Amino acid sequence: xxxxxxxxxxxxxxxxxxxxxxxxxxxxxxxxxxxxxxxxxxxxxxxxxxxxxxxxxxxxxxxxxxxxxxxxxxxxxxxxxxxxxxxxxxxxxxxxxxxxxxxxxxxxxxxxxxxxxxxxxxxxxxxxxxxxxxxxxxx
Amino acid sequence: xxxxxxxxxxxxxxxxxxxxxxxxxxxxxxxxxxxxxxxxxxxxxxxxxxxxxxxxxxxxxxxxxxxxxxxxxxxxxxxxxxxxxxxxxxxxxxxxxxxxxxxxxxxxxxxxxxxxxxxxxxxxxxxxxxxxxxxxxxxxxxxxxxxxxxxxxxxxxxxxxxxxxxxxxxxxxxxxxxxxxxxxxxxxxxxxxxxxxxxxxxxxxxxxxxxxxxxxxxxxxxxxxxxxxxxxxxxxxxxxxxxxxxxxxxxxxxxxxxxxxxxxxxxxxxxxxxxxxxxxxxxxxxxxxxxxxxxxxxxxxxxxxxxxxxxxxxxxxxxxxxxxxxxxxxxxxxxxxxxxxxxxxxxxxxxxxxxxxxxxxxxxxxxxxxxxxxxxxxxxxxxxxxxxxxxxxxxxxxxxxxxxxxxxxxxxxxxxxxxxxxxxxxxxxxxxxxxxxxxxxxxxxxxxxxxxxxxxxxxxxxxxxxxxxxxxxxxxxxxxxxxxxxxxxxxxxxxxxxxxxxxxxxxxxxxxxxxxxxxxxxxxxxxxxxxxxxxxxxxxxxxxxxxxxxxxxxxxxxxxxxxxxxxxxxxxxxxxxxxxxxxxxxxxxxxxxxxxxxxxxxxxxxxxxxxxxxxxxxxxxxxxxxxxxxxxxxxxxxxxxxxxxxxxxxxxxxxxxxxxxxxxxxxxxxxxxxxxxxxxxxxxxxxxxxxxxxxxxxxxxxxxxxxxxxxxxxxxxxxxxxxxxxxxxxxxxxxxxxxxxxxxxxxxxxxxxxxxxxxxxxxxxxxxxxxxxxxxxxxxxxxxxxxxxxxxx
Numbered sequence: 001x002x003x004x005x006x007x008x009x010x011x012x013x014x015x016x017x018x019x020x021x022x023x024x025x026x027x028x029x030x031x032x033x034x035x036x037x038x039x040x041x042x043x044x045x046x047x048x049x050x051x052x053x054x055x056x057x058x059x060x061x062x063x064x065x066x067x068x069x070x071x072x073x074x075x076x077x078x079x080x081x082x083x084x085x086x087x088x089x090x091x092x093x094x095x096x097x098x099x100x101x102x103x104x105x106x107x108x109x110x111x112x113x114x115x116x117x118x119x120x121x122x123x124x125x126x127x128x129x130x131x132x133x134x135x136x137x138x139x
Numbered sequence: 140x141x142x143x144x145x146x147x148x149x150x151x152x153x154x155x156x157x158x159x160x161x162x163x164x165x166x167x168x169x170x171x172x173x174x175x176x177x178x179x180x181x182x183x184x185x186x187x188x189x190x191x192x193x194x195x196x197x198x199x200x201x202x203x204x205x206x207x208x209x210x211x212x213x214x215x216x217x218x219x220x221x222x223x224x225x226x227x228x229x230x231x232x233x234x235x236x237x238x239x240x241x242x243x244x245x246x247x248x249x250x251x252x253x254x255x256x257x258x259x260x261x262x263x264x265x266x267x268x269x270x271x272x273x274x275x276x277x278x279x280x281x282x283x284x285x286x287x288x289x290x291x292x293x294x295x296x297x298x299x300x301x302x303x304x305x306x307x308x309x310x311x312x313x314x315x316x317x318x319x320x321x322x323x324x325x326x327x328x329x330x331x332x333x334x335x336x337x338x339x340x341x342x343x344x345x346x347x348x349x350x351x352x353x354x355x356x357x358x359x360x361x362x363x364x365x366x367x368x369x370x371x372x373x374x375x376x377x378x379x380x381x382x383x384x385x386x387x388x389x390x391x392x393x394x395x396x397x398x399x400x401x402x403x404x405x406x407x408x409x410x411x412x413x414x415x416x417x418x419x420x421x422x423x424x425x426x427x428x429x430x431x432x433x434x435x436x437x438x439x440x441x442x443x444x445x446x447x448x449x450x451x452x453x454x455x456x457x458x459x460x461x462x463x464x465x466x467x468x469x470x471x472x473x474x475x476x477x478x479x480x481x482x483x484x485x486x487x488x489x490x491x492x493x494x495x496x497x498x499x500x501x502x503x504x505x506x507x508x509x510x511x512x513x514x515x516x517x518x519x520x521x522x523x524x525x526x527x528x529x530x531x532x533x534x535x536x537x538x539x540x541x542x543x544x545x546x547x548x549x550x551x552x553x554x555x556x557x558x559x560x561x562x563x564x565x566x567x568x569x570x571x572x573x574x575x576x577x578x579x580x581x582x583x584x585x586x587x588x589x590x591x592x593x594x595x596x597x598x599x600x601x602x603x604x605x606x607x608x609x610x611x612x613x614x615x616x617x618x619x620x621x622x623x624x625x626x627x628x629x630x631x632x633x634x635x636x637x638x639x640x641x642x643x644x645x646x647x648x649x650x651x652x653x654x655x656x657x658x659x660x661x662x663x664x665x666x667x668x669x670x671x672x673x674x675x676x677x678x679x680x681x682x683x684x685x686x687x688x689x690x691x692x693x694x695x696x697x698x699x700x701x702x703x704x705x706x707x708x709x710x711x712x713x714x715x716x717x718x719x720x721x722x723x724x725x726x727x728x729x730x731x732x733x734x735x736x737x738x739x740x741x742x743x744x745x746x747x748x749x750x751x752x753x754x755x756x757x758x759x760x761x762x763x764x765x766x767x768x769x770x771x772x773x774x775x776x777x778x779x780x781x782x783x784x785x786x787x788x789x790x791x792x793x794x795x796x797x798x799x800x801x802x803x804x805x806x807x808x809x810x811x812x813x814x815x816x817x818x819x820x821x822x823x824x825x826x827x828x829x830x831x832x833x834x835x836x837x838x839x840x841x842x843x844x845x846x847x848x849x850x851x852x853x854x855x856x857x858x859x860x861x862x863x864x865x866x867x868x869x870x871x872x873x874x875x876x877x878x879x880x881x882x883x884x885x886x887x888x889x890x891x892x893x894x895x896x897x898x899x900x901x902x903x904x905x906x907x908x909x910x911x912x913x914x915x916x917x918x919x920x921x922x923x924x925x926x927x928x929x930x931x932x
Contacts, residue, residue: 044297045295045296047228047229047294047295047303049228051224053220053221053224053225054224054225056221056225058198058199058200058222058225059551059552060552060553060554060555060556060557060560060565061218061219061221061222061555061556062218062533062536062552062555062565063532063533063535064552065535065536065537065550065552066537066549066550070547070549071547072549072572
């Protein structure tokens, strides 16, 4: 609120945005302590009573067949990798767009190189069959 | 703990107990009928959220209350025990319903006589099934127990002493538990009288009673032609039976075992009347007949002609109960499970059977339960203990799939405990990634031995058991059973009773389809529809409660009529419902049917062709969704159905979407029937005046001594039915449910065979599911509408 003739605050309003290392350190320390307390309590208060049945994996009440570590087709992994790739690209492009007035044409060209290289990578992966996976056998 | 610290932790104990008791997390674990009421408690009218327990967890790791809702079967007991062990501590157990408390009505070889023999039970809820309010009562008792009895601070802080969690000890028969059916404290006092056990109730005065012979059979023109044709082709190897009395429901042929597959194939493909469907296949143990039959076992094949709307029965006499006969799986693939069941239950062998293993009982089960010399009562057998749990551990997934699982497939157990299996059935999936390559089915976790029980309950006493065969369809089950017995004895049903039966059966069809609507969509990921569906279902149950006094299991039909007349005020309630429901149905369609996600998940998923469906014996809405306009209410009307005007909804593709739509349309048609039945309800008697078999009307028993005597005799030792055999099937909500009742001229059935829609329907599931992804598998299961006691009986 801007000071007016009728009302003038005695103190300047406190701003949490003011630079200063101490509040950050205090804040960080509090976070660490709280996290440590929570982790300790949830580890300490829990009642662990392991029995052979309890240690088994839950599979609808039946003893599982075969090991859990086996060759598993990875289409979801691929999907996740592609997603990450383009997600990172989006993050770059948006932060670049915000800085457009300062960067100007040189910035535009540099980013274009980045996008083209990524695009080439995509074309390469696509042509190698990276997008048509066999969902039963993986790649 | 005494001394220092006594009382120190009281405040913290109170706080911890308060927090725990108000946020109990029940485990999503249902065994049978009771679970329906438990789930209703979660629904809109009852709203278990008021008690802080609305979040039913699907995994034992996240749950701390196990509500054992339903029958504890010996086959499921090892699974239940493991799930309890896998729950997080501290944990509590509520036993819900008579079956879980003590075995309840099911004093039979396959049922544990009380969950407390393997699990530590904190609270027992009585009832069969307990109402949702009773679930709350149990929950509140548990809350009180936690608040009053537990001192959790010390164990929480790792100090010695204190207490938390429920009981940890289970009961041991003879030491801490008594299985005496008269209650505890009778040890050493001999039981007076004799129990009704097979083969017959010793010393019953019914033995000297005369009964009129069963109505005979007059062949129609088509049946004459078929008989002449079979005589010409097979001569003496397939002849009309000459036993007295001749079954009056359909022509019965005696077939030589060696030529059986030939005769079946002929009837299926070449005979003048084609019999497209193998309706039922079962066996009879003839060793306890009053008049020896001359052979020890009979295998019975029941066939249905859908083109001519007629049926035929083939019987195959076998010299001994260990005999073998050729398999029928070459003619009908669906004979597979039927033959496995007949083999394990009677000890027969089917030569050439592709998969001769036990089906309903565990691999290591000893004996053949439906043999007459097999002890059926669990209370006459050794008590089930934790050691038996180890013995009856479910077999490994690899064993169920056998050679059908290729190397490198991941074997996944889908059930017996799973949200989407709708009961305790176990699918074993051979997975490649997300794709189901092969599917094996392990059933029998819900085997309640009801066919064995049918051989020791009197004809009337058995009625409550029929309610529980398909626990969502109550009276529709009664109808199948009483129709068969009435057919056997030739009992005429007065029109008022016939109309009321139709009305109630259709109300149960509505109630069942509403539950289907809710659970189907919930399995597809829509949370809201089930709340709407349960709201309407409660309206239906209110009507049923007004009329019968019961909700799920009214047991309200009697031989020859009903238990009581329709009460005052029934019509207003039905009329109000008929007015409200069409609008609600429109709401459902607006909210769901056109939903693009529902369509994408269900259209073209899990389809089956009409011809395949008939061949596999699929019945009910699942058959009609595949384009076959066959409904027993229209094709072979029973009861009063011929008087009503309604359509048979069908669809084309037989996929999940079509199965859903057919049921939605059936609800509208059921409503039409209910409306007509209510409007045209005739007056007059509600029970047949055939006093030999039927109970007298209640008001008459209060006025004249003759009726009172008939009431007394027919209620206590039960009516004596003439010897004979009859099969009657009805269009139950899930498909065709048939009862084959065999009487040897006693007060109990000699053999009680139940042909259920689920058994045949579920057997065909791999046809639809193999090749789909696992998410689609859930959609198919949800759209298919089966129920466990109906499969396992």
